[in-house]
Amino acid sequence: MHDTAIEATTPTGSRPAARIGIGGPVGSGKTALIEALIPVLSARGIDLAVVTNDLVTKEDAERLRRSGLIDPARVSAVEAGACPHTVIREDPTLNMAAGDELEASFPGLELLIFESGGDNLASTFSLDLVDWWIFVIDVAGGDDIPRKKGPGVLRCDLLVINKTDLAPYVGVDLDAMLAEANSARGGRPIIATNARKGAGIAEVADAIQHAVLFTP
Numbered sequence: 001m002h003d004t005a006i007e008a009t010t011p012t013g014s015r016p017a018a019r020i021g022i023g024g025p026v027g028s029g030k031t032a033l034i035e036a037l038i039p040v041l042s043a044r045g046i047d048l049a050v051v052t053n054d055l056v057t058k059e060d061a062e063r064l065r066r067s068g069l070i071d072p073a074r075v076s077a078v079e080a081g082a083c084p085h086t087v088i089r090e091d092p093t094l095n096m097a098a099g100d101e102l103e104a105s106f107p108g109l110e111l112l113i114f115e116s117g118g119d120n121l122a123s124t125f126s127l128d129l130v131d132w133w134i135f136v137i138d139v140a141g142g143d144d145i146p147r148k149k150g151p152g153v154l155r156c157d158l159l160v161i162n163k164t165d166l167a168p169y170v171g172v173d174l175d176a177m178l179a180e181a182n183s184a185r186g187g188r189p190i191i192a193t194n195a196r197k198g199a200g201i202a203e204v205a206d207a208i209q210h211a212v213l214f215t216p
């Protein structure tokens with residue numbers, strides 16, 4: 001977490017919620033990761049809310065609201081328009097406002113998760129919007145993705161490689177993909193997940209807690 005975020009307080013003196021981003025290519029499993037994380041983080045007593053970004057719909061927000069995993073009022077939707085990265089990087093004001101509204105509605109909020117719309121490998125988050133961010137790729141997207149060294153893969157605080165269960169079916173050597181990702185990222189954190197079955201999700205929750213939340 002950045003020092004300014006750690007030191008900042010709300011007008012009432014309480015610490016504002018930590019803000020994290022989850023970005024990545026279309027269909028890599030960003031919503032599935034959030035669906036898997038919500039019960040794990042909630043069971044750890046973390047008070048959270050989610051802001052989703054879709055191009056011209058509120059589909060991801062509706063999916064989370066219907067999931068039964070979270071109070072629907074704790075899910076806010078931003079319509080990103082044609083350029084999903086614009087609203088998380090160049091001009092994140094819509095997302096910042098959505099986060100502020102959730103914080104005003106839920107004063108004890110500790111964690112705000114911003115899910116980007118599906119984008120490309122160049123997608124990154126503005127640090128005006130989030131304190132720390134995850135980039136989600138998946139094995140079915142191709143084992144050459146880490147070699148392409150897109151800014152999302154290189155610059156994120158945590159790289160998640162999802163859909164590990166599909167590796168045998170798409171001819172991907174998961175260990176080799178992880179090694180290449182590790183080399184491209186110079187050893188910065190990577191976690192392999194199967195968001196459908198919950199594998200690796202506790203490790204992602206640990207990483208979030210250690211990065212942006214005060215833990216005993």
Ligand SMILES: Nc1nc2c(ncn2[C@@H]2O[C@H](COP(=O)(O)OP(=O)(O)OP(=O)(O)O)[C@@H](O)[C@H]2O)c(=O)[nH]1
Pocket residue numbers: 024025026027028029030031032033060117118119162163164165166193194195196197
């Ligand atoms: N087999 C498998 N399927 C997964 C996994 N994670 C997600 N999926 C599936 O992949 C598809 C896309 O997942 P989403 O969570 O919608 O992906 P997303 O990144 O939020 O998609 P967009 O918001 O459209 O960019 C869905 O059919 C999921 O059920 C996984 O770990 N294994």
